[in-house]
Amino acid sequence: MLSLPYTRKRFGKDAYLVREGQRATDCSLILRGFAFRQKLLRNGGRQIISIHIPTEFVDLQNGLLATADHNVQAIDGCEAAVIPRDALMVLAADRSAIRKAMWVETLLDASIFREWVVNMGRRDSRTRVAHLLCEMFLRLKNIGAEHRGMLDFPLTQEQLADATGLTPVHTNRTLQLLRKDGLIRLSGRSLTVLDWDRLREVADFDELYLHHSV
Amino acid sequence: MLSLPYTRKRFGKDAYLVREGQRATDCSLILRGFAFRQKLLRNGGRQIISIHIPTEFVDLQNGLLATADHNVQAIDGCEAAVIPRDALMVLAADRSAIRKAMWVETLLDASIFREWVVNMGRRDSRTRVAHLLCEMFLRLKNIGAEHRGMLDFPLTQEQLADATGLTPVHTNRTLQLLRKDGLIRLSGRSLTVLDWDRLREVADFDELYLHHSV
DNA sequence: CGTTAATTTGAGACCATTCAATTTCGGTGG
DNA sequence: CCACCGAAATTGAATGGTCTCAAATTAACG
Numbered sequence: 001m002l003s004l005p006y007t008r009k010r011f012g013k014d015a016y017l018v019r020e021g022q023r024a025t026d027c028s029l030i031l032r033g034f035a036f037r038q039k040l041l042r043n044g045g046r047q048i049i050s051i052h053i054p055t056e057f058v059d060l061q062n063g064l065l066a067t068a069d070h071n072v073q074a075i076d077g078c079e080a081a082v083i084p085r086d087a088l089m090v091l092a093a094d095r096s097a098i099r100k101a102m103w104v105e106t107l108l109d110a111s112i113f114r115e116w117v118v119n120m121g122r123r124d125s126r127t128r129v130a131h132l133l134c135e136m137f138l139r140l141k142n143i144g145a146e147h148r149g150m151l152d153f154p155l156t157q158e159q160l161a162d163a164t165g166l167t168p169v170h171t172n173r174t175l176q177l178l179r180k181d182g183l184i185r186l187s188g189r190s191l192t193v194l195d196w197d198r199l200r201e202v203a204d205f206d207e208l209y210l211h212h213s214v
Numbered sequence: 215m216l217s218l219p220y221t222r223k224r225f226g227k228d229a230y231l232v233r234e235g236q237r238a239t240d241c242s243l244i245l246r247g248f249a250f251r252q253k254l255l256r257n258g259g260r261q262i263i264s265i266h267i268p269t270e271f272v273d274l275q276n277g278l279l280a281t282a283d284h285n286v287q288a289i290d291g292c293e294a295a296v297i298p299r300d301a302l303m304v305l306a307a308d309r310s311a312i313r314k315a316m317w318v319e320t321l322l323d324a325s326i327f328r329e330w331v332v333n334m335g336r337r338d339s340r341t342r343v344a345h346l347l348c349e350m351f352l353r354l355k356n357i358g359a360e361h362r363g364m365l366d367f368p369l370t371q372e373q374l375a376d377a378t379g380l381t382p383v384h385t386n387r388t389l390q391l392l393r394k395d396g397l398i399r400l401s402g403r404s405l406t407v408l409d410w411d412r413l414r415e416v417a418d419f420d421e422l423y424l425h426h427s428v
Numbered sequence: 429c430g431t432t433a434a435t436t437t438g439a440g441a442c443c444a445t446t447c448a449a450t451t452t453c454g455g456t457g458g
Numbered sequence: 459c460c461a462c463c464g465a466a467a468t469t470g471a472a473t474g475g476t477c478t479c480a481a482a483t484t485a486a487c488g
Contacts (some may be wrong), residue, residue: 014481015388021422039332042418061321064314069325069423093310100278107275110320113327118253118261120334121351121379125444157467165335170444171283190451204256207284208235283471372432384476386436402485429488434459436483445474458460 004091006081011035011074017058018072019072024062027086031080034154038162039070048163050112051136055143060106063089099169106210115209116132120165123204128164129174130203133184135210137193144213153191178202216303220295225249225288230273232286238276240298244268247292248368250375253284258401260375264326265350265369269357274320277303289368329423334379337418342378343388344417347398349424351407356426367405392416 007206008031011017017028017035037049049070052058058072074080076128092099097102107134110136140151155163161171178184183199185192193199222245225231231242231249241248249272251263263284266272277299288294306313326349333345354365369377372415375385392398396412400404407413 002229035329039328041332041336045336047336049328049331061324065321065425066427067422067425069425070328096307097392103320105276106317106324107279107320110324110327111279111333112273113265113324114284117263117327117330117334118255118392119366120331121261122255122259156465167445168466168469169446172466173444176468208281211279211281211283214399370480371436374432382435383437383478386434386474390436429459432485432487434467434483434485437481440478442477443475446472448470450467450469452465455466456460456461456463 005087006083006084009082010094011078011080011082013074013076015074015078016071017074017080018062018068018070020068020071022068024066024068024085026082027057027062027088028072028080028082029057029079031079034075035072036075036151036159036163037070037072037081046162048159050109050116051146051163053136053140053143057105059103060102060109063102065091066205075159077154090173097146111209111211120171125164125170125174126202127202128176129160129171130162130178130183130199132164132207133178133191133193133209134200134203135197137191138207138210138212142210148190149194149196150190152189153186154189170193215382217289218297219301220297223294223424224297225292225294227286227288227290229286229292231288231294232276232282232284234282234285237281238273238280238282238299240296241273241276241302242286242294242296243269243271245295248289248371249286249292249294250289250377251284251286257274260376261379262373264323264330267350267357267359271316274316274323277306277316281401286393289373291368310397311370322422325425339378339388340379341416341418342372342380343385344392345419346374346378347392347405347407348406348414348417348419351405351410352421352424352426356424362406363410364406366403367400368403385426 030052032054034051034053036051037058038046038200039049040046062068092102119128123131136153137151140146145151157171158168161168166172175186179186183202185194224421244266248265248267250265251272252260253263254260276282306316330392333342337345350367351360351365354360359365371385375382378385389400393400397409397416399408
């Protein structure tokens with residue numbers, strides 16, 4: 001078995017797991033709850049770059065890149081295994097299967113970033129929000145966190161806005177559209193996909209980029 | 215020395231190096247000219263996800279992911295070393311330094327994707343276009359392709375538009391603004407940065423994400 | 429020098445933003 | 459258990475940045 005030193009840590013709402021500019025000292029694997037990566041702009045804006053769920057590393061690039069180029073923040077009630085970077089790299093050096101799994105995970109990250117570039121660049125607000133919901137639905141389903149179309153979805157509309165490049169106000173109106181069309185139910189921390197096929201259609205969604213079959 | 219089987223290939227304008235959905239059989243390293251990654255949308259739109267220059271792999275993720283999740287196209291006069299995926303993976307397995315370099319390159323890719331997400335999501339057209347120009351300037355400078363602020367820049371305004379998520383018309387107007395402000399000179403295939411400090415300022419540009427010092 | 433691609437210009441429409449106010453929700457203490 | 463509070467969600471109206479649709483001009487190329 002693996003003997004990897006790690007610390008289980010709890011992160012409250014908006015607590016930082018990683019800070020931009022920081023020297024990389026460890027990598028964090030989410031055990032419970034959500035976290036997200038973001039960058040802050042000079043004008044005060046914030047862009048969420050990806051959203052992470054249990055079983056995912058939030059900062060595996062810290063293993064090889066010296067300095068963190070973005071921030072990682074927790075969504076309320078997030079727990080993570082914080083692993084010293086050096087220990088993880090030793091493990092990667094010794095065990096080719098683990099090394100490969102880690103590389104694949106960074107490649108999956110990159111694939112999702114690419115799809116987000118497309119989402120932000122060429123999709124209107126309705127399609128864009130729907131696409132994000134589709135992605136989260138499949139990824140959460142993939143780790144067994146979905147039950148009859150329903151899942152725990154703790155993002156606020158403000159966070160959803162920062163993830164889609166929209167304003168909170170317009171995100172709100174967009175969600176109302178999706179609700180009115182009978183595609184989703186979303187209230188509090190609970191998201192239900194009412195009509196997956198139509199949501200997928202509206203979202204211009206193609207799950208190839210998630211590489212779930214790999 | 216390395217004994218890596220490869221084929222030097224020439225790609226004309228818009229020729230495809232990789233097609234979405236294709237099984238991955240090889241990886242391409244750019245030797246001369248530019249290439250870009252893109253995805254096509256159902257509505258006919260195109261989003262350019264990244265632009266690649268000599269010394270860069272355009273599809274290193276093909277080494278470990280089975281299916282290409284996006285397209286790669288050449289800009290006129292692109293030459294690449296096409297390397298069989300299996301041979302490259304054998305090399306990676308044998309030589310840890312090379313493996314590490316490949317992993318780092320995929321991580322740098324990912325870092326650039328993240329910055330593009332921010333660029334598309336939270337920057338207005340002027341800042342966005344300026345940011346892209348800043349990035350290309352530094353990356354080309356980094357490979358020694360810059361001379362006195364000037365560089366060969368073969369992107370059309372339509373491609374620039376697809377890379378920034380704008381329309382060609384608005385991209386044109388935005389470039390005119392940057393020209394009028396004395397920040398750049400851009401005509402034909404030649405881009406000159408006239409005032410790096412101010413361009414950098416206008417672009418909200420921070421080169422940390424390029425990790426050039428690593 | 430002709431022909432097509434690329435760039436540029438103009439005007440009107442529209443999607444998303446801004447700003448401000450209101451309502452609802454979730455949690456906490458009395 | 460209800461009253462209160464701040465956070466989150468919702469609504470409205472006006473503004474504005476970018477898009478759309480054409481047409482005109484310029485540049486690139488064989």
